[in-house]
Amino acid sequence: MPRPDAWRLSPDAYPIREAVQTRYQDLDPNGHLNNVAFAALFETARVLINQSLGGREASPAFGAVVARNEINYLAEGRFPDAVEIATGIGKIGNRSWEMLAAMFQNGLPIATCDTVIVMTTPVGEPIPAPVRERLEALRASPK
Incomplete structure (x- = not known):
């Protein structure tokens, strides 16, 4: 897997940032944040944004x-340091959108997450205009 584009590794590329405390139970036997913890931390940030869309x-x-979720691990995460999850919207389709996120710990990027969200209902209708407007306002982009 190639390293993400350089702009993806800067928190300034994302409109939303959330600090999330790591937990002791997030550790693997080697003392690193385990892959399930990474997924759960990204999920928390993703759900908060999806709720704010007003669907x-x-x-x-x-x-x-969620139709697809890809996590790229860049470095080890550690407890008890909090992580900052920076999130924004990537591509927007007729019935789907991409959420782009990066996780930072102590100022360093430790993972990225690309998620595709697909609208399931109402069937056959495009993303409602108010939701599309909110998605557009939350675009991630190189600074």
């Missing part, structure tokens, strides 16, 4: 699921 406000039948 149910735009359409009561609105539903979406």
Whole structure:
């Protein structure tokens, strides 16, 4: 797997940043944050953004699921240091969008996560205009 583009490794490329405390239970036998912990930390940040999109406000039948999730591990994470998860939106399609995230610990990038979210309901309809506007406003981009 090639290293992510350089711009993906800067927290300034993302409009949203969340500090998340690591937990002792996140460690593997070698004392590193394990892969399940990385996935859960990224999930927490992703869910917070998805809730802020207002899909149910735009359409009561609105539903979406994760279609693809890829984590690239760049360095070891450690307890008890918190991580900062920087998140933004990548490509936006007719019924799907890409969430781009990077995890930093002590100022260094330790992982990236690319997730594709697909709208499941209402069937056959595009992303509601208010949701699309919020997605556009949260674009990740090189600075």
